[in-house]
Structure formats: C-alpha cells, structure tokens
Amino acid sequence: MRKKLLVASIAIALSYSHPALSNDELDLLKQQIQELKQSYEQRIQALEQRLEKTEEHAQKANNTAQQVEKRIQQSEVARTTDKNTANSFNPAISVILDGRYADFDNDPDAYELPGFALGGEAGLGEEGFSLGHTELTVSANVDDKFYGELTLAVHDHEDETEIEIEEAFIQTLGLGNGVTIKAGRFFSAMGYLNEQHEHAWDFADAPLIYRGLFGDHLTDDGVQISYIAPTDLYLQVGAELSSGDKFPAGGNSQGVGAWTAFTNIGGDIGIEHSWSMGLSHWNANDIDGRTSGGHSHAGGAAETPSFTGESKITALDLVYKWAPKGNPKNRNLKLQFEYFQRDEDGIITMLNSAPLESSTYDGDQSGWYAQAVYQFMPQWSTGFRYDRLSSSNSGSDSDILAEAGLDDEGHTPERYSAMLQWSPSEFSRIRLQFNQDKSYEDSDNQIFLQYTHSLGSHGGHQF
Amino acid sequence: MFIYGIKKLALIGFLVLVSTTVNAALQVLACEPEWGALAKSLGGHHVKIYTATTNQQDPHHIQARPSLIAKARRADLLVCTGAELEVGWLPLLLRKSGNPNIQTGNPGYFMATDYVALLDKPTELDRSHGDVHAAGNPHIHLDPERVLKVAKALSQTLIRVDPENQTDYQNKLDSFIKQWQNRIHQWRKQTDSLKGKSIVAYHKSWIYLQQWLGLNELAILETKPGIPPTSSHLSHLLASMKKTPADMIIYASYQDDKAANWLSQKTGIPTVALDISPAKDETLIDWYEQLLNRLIKVQQ
Known part of the structure; x- marks a missing residue:
C-alpha cells in the first residue's frame, strides 16, 4: 500500500513540476521507478525472511529455557527427597521459656485453702522476678506403630534447680478401630485443663480446684486406653490404670494404685460454633500415707498431715468456642467450665506429733471455675475467670482436722481473675493478670506479668 | 478395685469388636x-x-x-x-x-x-x-x-x-x-492483559498465581509472614506506592481487610478480595475461572 502511494505521489509530483516532459523521458522515468520498486521489494522480502529466521531462533531459545526450567524443577524435587536422610530423623524439639514478675499483697508463704490440704506444686510461687516452668519437649514417631514424647520441666525449688519428668510416654499410632494406647508418665485425661501443659493455659495460675485437689496437675505413671466411636458426633471413652504413688494418691502400692475412667463428647454446630463435654472419674482405694502441707502457723512444729484411706474424684467439663466464619485467627471466643467433687474416707495422722495424733476423716470437697477468653483482634485477647470452692469435712477430732487444714473455717474460698495478653506471633505471649484472691480470710490482690515463649518445632493447636 | 478396672478395659474391648464400619x-x-x-x-x-x-x-x-x-x-x-x-x-x-x-x-x-x-x-x-x-x-x-x-x-x-x-x-x-x-x-488467552501488572498482596498466598499470570509483586502488607501489618510498615508502603503505584491490592477473603482498605483509600489503588479456595460444592474450574475474572475486572 505504502509503496503504491509512494510511486503514485512521485509520478504526480513529476507530472506537475515538469509539464513539458516528452513521452520518451516519461517512459524512461517509468522504467527507473519500476526498477526502484523491484529492488525495494527484493530487500523487503529479504528482511522478512530474516525476521522469520530470528523468530524461529527465539522460539528455539524459549523451548530450551523451558526445558532447563523443568529440569531445575525436577532436580528441586529430587533435592528435597535427598535432604530427608540424615538430620531429618532428629525428633521435634521445642523449648518453652517462661518467666514472670509477681506482686502479692499478702505473704505468699501464708497461702492456704481452708478445707483443702495442699500438696504437689500448689502455692502462689515466688514474689518478684522468677522463672516459671522452663520446659523441654522432644517428640517423634518412633516407627510406624508408635509415637514418643518426653517433656522435662526445670524449675527452682528452695534455691535448688530441679529437673522433673513432667511427661514421658509412648503412644500407639493408628492401632485401628479408633483405639489408642498410651504408656508411661502422662497427664491424666481427668477434666479438660489437666491434659494441657501450663504454658497452654489461658491464665498464669491453675484454677483453685486444680490447686486444691491435684497440686495443679494430676499426673501419674501407668497406661491409658481410649476408644473413639465411628460416629459423626465425637465420642471418646477411655480408662487409665496407674501406680497411685503420686499426689493426690500416695504411698507405695504394689500394682495398680489408682484408676480413671473418662468419656468425652463434642462436635460443631454449623461452622462457627464448636463444643465439648467431658465426664471423668478418678479412684484410689488404697492411699497409704499421702502427705500434704497443713494449716500454717508461724514457728510451729513441723507436723505433717498424712492421709490413709480411699479417695474418689468426679469431674464435669464443658468447653464452647466461637469464631466468626469459623476462622479463629482474627477473633474468637472460648468459654470453659469445670466442676470437681471429691469424696474421701479414712484416717488423718499428724506425723511428728508426740503422742501421735490421729482422727477419722470423712471429706467432701468440691469446686468449680468458669472462664471466658476473647481474642478481640489479631494478637490481643482478654479473659475473666471466677473460682469457687466449698468443703464439708468431718472426723472424730475436729482439732486435728483443723490443724491438717481440712476445716473450712467458715470460709468459702473464691477468686476473681482478669487478664490481658499480647501474642505477637504464635510463638510468643506476654500476659498481664490481676487476681482478687479470697482463698482464705485475708483477701489478697495479686498481679502477674508473665512471658511464655516457645522455641523450636511448631506446637499443636489443641481444642 | 483392680477387677473393676479390668472390667472397664473389657467393656472397651467389646466396644471395639462390635464397631465394624460398613461403608461402601x-x-x-x-x-x-x-x-x-x-x-x-x-x-x-x-x-x-x-x-x-x-x-x-x-x-x-x-x-x-x-x-x-x-x-x-x-x-x-x-x-x-x-x-x-x-x-x-x-x-x-x-x-x-x-x-x-x-x-x-x-x-x-x-x-x-x-x-x-x-x-x-x-x-x-x-x-x-x-x-x-x-x-x-x-x-x-x-x-x-x-x-x-x-x-x-x-x-x-x-x-x-x-x-x-x-x-x-x-x-x-x-x-x-x-x-x-x-x-x-x-485462561492463558483471557489473562493476557494481566501480564506484567503489579500487585500488593496481604500475605505471600499468591506466588504461584503471580508466577503463572506473570504478575509482579511489589510489596506484602504483612510485616513478616503471619505477623499482621504494623502502622510503620504501612506508612512505609504508602510512600513507596506513591512513587511506584501498584495496579491492585490482593487479599484472601478470610484475611483482615483493614490494611488493604486503608492503603487503597490513601492511594486509590483498587483492592480485590479473592476466595483462595473453592466454596462449598464449587468445582475447581468454576472457582479458578471466577478468581481470574475478578482479577481481569479489577484491572479494567
């Protein structure tokens, strides 16, 4: 098109500027133009050919590049598999770093729960700066049949650093038919909070009833079997047999000193709501000399109460969670309630008393707590908790019971707690908590500023 | 007592035996x-x-x-x-x-x-x-x-x-x-116009999409993976967006949209919330087509 225009315009221009050209001259001109046209056309053709060739080359280069990319990708897959040889058999290791600053109005050493004889790790802990539970957890699949986990807790106890085996157990992996067997030392499936490590709790301290009955945690050496029914509704039943050597059992029973039976049901309501309910029962028939701290009286003789007899605990737990559109990352709410009741029948002896003082003992202790934790925006959550205990213990010698801390002194222990926490990531948390603690007559105000951080492998998101 | 415990175990064993799932x-x-x-x-x-x-x-x-x-x-x-x-x-x-x-x-x-x-x-x-x-x-x-x-x-x-x-x-x-x-x-033909477009994403959720479409990622709203955006990070982003603006801000519909909206208001860059996965009963083809259509629409 352009070429034609060019020829035409030249012809027109020539015809106008030289109106007096002869026919011969015109023919010559036409011939010259024709030659010019031909030579241009040839050159354009040559150019087009070269362009085609270049395109071909480009296509080839592109193909080679794609092949190389593919090879790289394949080699990447190969490399990842290569890597899974030496070090990846190392177990998952995680460390919990936990520390706090605590301030109490009352002397923490004077702490008591009237009607409950405290044992285990029950207590307020140290005032001022201190380390909490520093935990080291090592876990892995042992082989295709078993999973193993060890949790060591390191903490200071009266100026000495103690290493405690918190949990060390093996567990079957996919045994079949929903059955799982666990053996070793583990947190009992009693209640809801008991199976969780302290760092997973929503408050800096244990509920009063956990403190009163278990010394914060019920743990023992033994076996657990649990079964999950093949139903849409989650239904789990299980049982534990354990040594019964540890608080709140005690003594050195040969064989099985305590057993637990538990059942949990749970499910979802739509996408946003989920719930669980548990019933559990713990029984130690043959407790022989379970010692605990008595009613503290400054400078008094170190008389230690010791219980021998039978103990039964029954528990109910309810948990409800809500998250908008089922996505808990940005906002979520958790409501939690647990109730425990303990029946005991036996004899209380005051060790180191002369002459040896003892009394029959018929204990009836119960307590509950309810808490709500609301994550109102990513990284931030707040929570409230209310605790309440009651007891009605009787025996042949009420003075001895009082000395053992088993007289409720006409007081109903209760506590209000509020907390605010900031979790910059899944692995770190800083918490401020305030308690108004009416465990005993002198009401105590307690403040905790606590950090709980985890290093290493990613922990599980338990319900 | 011990016998009681054994009874419990036996009961559980029985439950295991009777629970045979018959599902085709x-x-x-x-x-x-x-x-x-x-x-x-x-x-x-x-x-x-x-x-x-x-x-x-x-x-x-x-x-x-x-x-x-x-x-x-x-x-x-x-x-x-x-x-x-x-x-x-x-x-x-x-x-x-x-x-x-x-x-x-x-x-x-x-x-x-x-x-x-x-x-x-x-x-x-x-x-x-x-x-x-x-x-x-x-x-x-x-x-x-x-x-x-x-x-x-x-x-x-x-x-x-x-x-x-x-x-x-x-x-x-x-x-x-x-x-x-x-x-x-x-899809390759339909999305030709998207090639070379630059985006800001909330999280590094889209890198495979970016690679496939030839999108150019200018910035991420999160300070670091999994860490929500901070105001200093956002103001830094705002400054760089004023110099070299992106064509769109992308986030998954489950992600917090505050940061994306804030940046959009300040710069006029359009936001687009994408469903990162199919909805209930949606096929992969329908979902991916819709996702691409949303991108094409925003960009027009």
Whole structure:
C-alpha cells in the first residue's frame, strides 16, 4: 500500500513540476521507478525472511529455557527427597521459656485453702522476678506403630534447680478401630485443663480446684486406653490404670494404685460454633500415707498431715468456642467450665506429733471455675475467670482436722481473675493478670506479668 | 478395685469388636476445599468427601476440634496440602484418630506438595523472618499446571486405596485432564492483559498465581509472614506506592481487610478480595475461572 502511494505521489509530483516532459523521458522515468520498486521489494522480502529466521531462533531459545526450567524443577524435587536422610530423623524439639514478675499483697508463704490440704506444686510461687516452668519437649514417631514424647520441666525449688519428668510416654499410632494406647508418665485425661501443659493455659495460675485437689496437675505413671466411636458426633471413652504413688494418691502400692475412667463428647454446630463435654472419674482405694502441707502457723512444729484411706474424684467439663466464619485467627471466643467433687474416707495422722495424733476423716470437697477468653483482634485477647470452692469435712477430732487444714473455717474460698495478653506471633505471649484472691480470710490482690515463649518445632493447636 | 478396672478395659474391648464400619464409599478427609473439589472430580460417586476447612478459614489456624478427630477416625484417605500448612492440627488429628489408614507413609496419607516443586524455599530458617515454611510456599493450588500434576498423583492414590474401581478413576482423570487443559488454554488467552501488572498482596498466598499470570509483586502488607501489618510498615508502603503505584491490592477473603482498605483509600489503588479456595460444592474450574475474572475486572 505504502509503496503504491509512494510511486503514485512521485509520478504526480513529476507530472506537475515538469509539464513539458516528452513521452520518451516519461517512459524512461517509468522504467527507473519500476526498477526502484523491484529492488525495494527484493530487500523487503529479504528482511522478512530474516525476521522469520530470528523468530524461529527465539522460539528455539524459549523451548530450551523451558526445558532447563523443568529440569531445575525436577532436580528441586529430587533435592528435597535427598535432604530427608540424615538430620531429618532428629525428633521435634521445642523449648518453652517462661518467666514472670509477681506482686502479692499478702505473704505468699501464708497461702492456704481452708478445707483443702495442699500438696504437689500448689502455692502462689515466688514474689518478684522468677522463672516459671522452663520446659523441654522432644517428640517423634518412633516407627510406624508408635509415637514418643518426653517433656522435662526445670524449675527452682528452695534455691535448688530441679529437673522433673513432667511427661514421658509412648503412644500407639493408628492401632485401628479408633483405639489408642498410651504408656508411661502422662497427664491424666481427668477434666479438660489437666491434659494441657501450663504454658497452654489461658491464665498464669491453675484454677483453685486444680490447686486444691491435684497440686495443679494430676499426673501419674501407668497406661491409658481410649476408644473413639465411628460416629459423626465425637465420642471418646477411655480408662487409665496407674501406680497411685503420686499426689493426690500416695504411698507405695504394689500394682495398680489408682484408676480413671473418662468419656468425652463434642462436635460443631454449623461452622462457627464448636463444643465439648467431658465426664471423668478418678479412684484410689488404697492411699497409704499421702502427705500434704497443713494449716500454717508461724514457728510451729513441723507436723505433717498424712492421709490413709480411699479417695474418689468426679469431674464435669464443658468447653464452647466461637469464631466468626469459623476462622479463629482474627477473633474468637472460648468459654470453659469445670466442676470437681471429691469424696474421701479414712484416717488423718499428724506425723511428728508426740503422742501421735490421729482422727477419722470423712471429706467432701468440691469446686468449680468458669472462664471466658476473647481474642478481640489479631494478637490481643482478654479473659475473666471466677473460682469457687466449698468443703464439708468431718472426723472424730475436729482439732486435728483443723490443724491438717481440712476445716473450712467458715470460709468459702473464691477468686476473681482478669487478664490481658499480647501474642505477637504464635510463638510468643506476654500476659498481664490481676487476681482478687479470697482463698482464705485475708483477701489478697495479686498481679502477674508473665512471658511464655516457645522455641523450636511448631506446637499443636489443641481444642 | 483392680477387677473393676479390668472390667472397664473389657467393656472397651467389646466396644471395639462390635464397631465394624460398613461403608461402601471411600471416606475422604480433605484438609482444604481445593483438594475436596479435586477428589470429587477424580472420585465421583466412589468417594464421600468431608472438607475440614472452608474458604473463609485460614487453614494454618485450625484447631484439632472433636468433630475433626471424629472424621479422621473414619477416613480411608486424607488429602491435604502438606509443607507444614496444617502443622498446627494435622499431626494431632493423626495421633488422636487411632486410624491406621491415614498415618504417615500409608497409601491413605496424601500430601499434594509432595508431588510438585515448591517456590520460595527459605535459605535461612529463623523465626525472626516470621512464620516461614521450611519446605517452601505451600499454596500450590493456585498454579493450574501444578494442579494437573497433583491430579495425576491423586488419581493414582485413589487407585491404590480402592483398586476395584481403577478403570473408572482412570476415565475420570482423563476427562479431568482434558477439561483442565482446555481451560488452561483459554485462561492463558483471557489473562493476557494481566501480564506484567503489579500487585500488593496481604500475605505471600499468591506466588504461584503471580508466577503463572506473570504478575509482579511489589510489596506484602504483612510485616513478616503471619505477623499482621504494623502502622510503620504501612506508612512505609504508602510512600513507596506513591512513587511506584501498584495496579491492585490482593487479599484472601478470610484475611483482615483493614490494611488493604486503608492503603487503597490513601492511594486509590483498587483492592480485590479473592476466595483462595473453592466454596462449598464449587468445582475447581468454576472457582479458578471466577478468581481470574475478578482479577481481569479489577484491572479494567
């Protein structure tokens, strides 16, 4: 098109500027133009050919590049598999770093729960700066049949650093038919909070009833079997047999000193709501000399109460969670309630008393707590908790019971707690908590500023 | 007392024996909707699918809820992303399920990321870089080519778990591949205008999509992976957006939209909320087409 225009315009221009050209001259001109046209056309053709060739080359280069990319990708897959040889058999290791600053109005050493004889790790802990539970957890699949986990807790106890085996157990992996067997030392499936490590709790301290009955945690050496029914509704039943050597059992029973039976049901309501309910029962028939701290009286003789007899605990737990559109990352709410009741029948002896003082003992202790934790925006959550205990213990010698801390002194222990926490990531948390603690007559105000951080492998998101 | 304990154990043993599951269809537990949808396309009426998450849930922040344990207990096949996307809850489900079918290493344990190469593999593993995935970026389902690879592997897995219906699975795979490749061809043409467009994303959720479409990622709203945007990071972004503005701001519909909206208001750059996974009962093709259409629409 352009070429034609060019020829035409030249012809027109020539015809106008030289109106007096002869026919011969015109023919010559036409011939010259024709030659010019031909030579241009040839050159354009040559150019087009070269362009085609270049395109071909480009296509080839592109193909080679794609092949190389593919090879790289394949080699990447190969490399990842290569890597899974030496070090990846190392177990998952995680460390919990936990520390706090605590301030109490009352002397923490004077702490008591009237009607409950405290044992285990029950207590307020140290005032001022201190380390909490520093935990080291090592876990892995042992082989295709078993999973193993060890949790060591390191903490200071009266100026000495103690290493405690918190949990060390093996567990079957996919045994079949929903059955799982666990053996070793583990947190009992009693209640809801008991199976969780302290760092997973929503408050800096244990509920009063956990403190009163278990010394914060019920743990023992033994076996657990649990079964999950093949139903849409989650239904789990299980049982534990354990040594019964540890608080709140005690003594050195040969064989099985305590057993637990538990059942949990749970499910979802739509996408946003989920719930669980548990019933559990713990029984130690043959407790022989379970010692605990008595009613503290400054400078008094170190008389230690010791219980021998039978103990039964029954528990109910309810948990409800809500998250908008089922996505808990940005906002979520958790409501939690647990109730425990303990029946005991036996004899209380005051060790180191002369002459040896003892009394029959018929204990009836119960307590509950309810808490709500609301994550109102990513990284931030707040929570409230209310605790309440009651007891009605009787025996042949009420003075001895009082000395053992088993007289409720006409007081109903209760506590209000509020907390605010900031979790910059899944692995770190800083918490401020305030308690108004009416465990005993002198009401105590307690403040905790606590950090709980985890290093290493990613922990599980338990319900 | 001891006898009482034994009785309990015997009772449980009895319950185990009577609980024989009689279910014809293969029970599939899919961690994310995309794998649920893919399993549906490849399995048809031979599979019964339960999807553990919706496209409104961040699949990383799920808890091992009782309902999920109940599903894991009965599953014949587990279809998940892997590459640590479900690290917070899947190991717990496996351990609590008491189900041998879906344990690691068994045929019923299918992780999609095991079958494709991953992008963004961190060279340094340090949590100061945020919640990084050691194996690489797990959001592979946004690349149609990788989906094709996963489909082939998943079909083989279905055959291994349920060999009786082999020919049916093979046919379903063939027809899926045919449809999918046709679509890939169309999508390539439709999205030509998106090539070279620059984006700001909330999280590094889209790198496979970016690579496939030829999008250019200018910035990420999160300070670091998994760490919500801070005001200083955002004001820094605002300054750089004023110099070199992006064409759009992309976030997943389950992600917090505050930062994206704020930046959009300040700069006039349009935002687009994308469903990172198919909705309930949506096919992979419908979902991906819609996602591409939204991008094309925003860009026009």
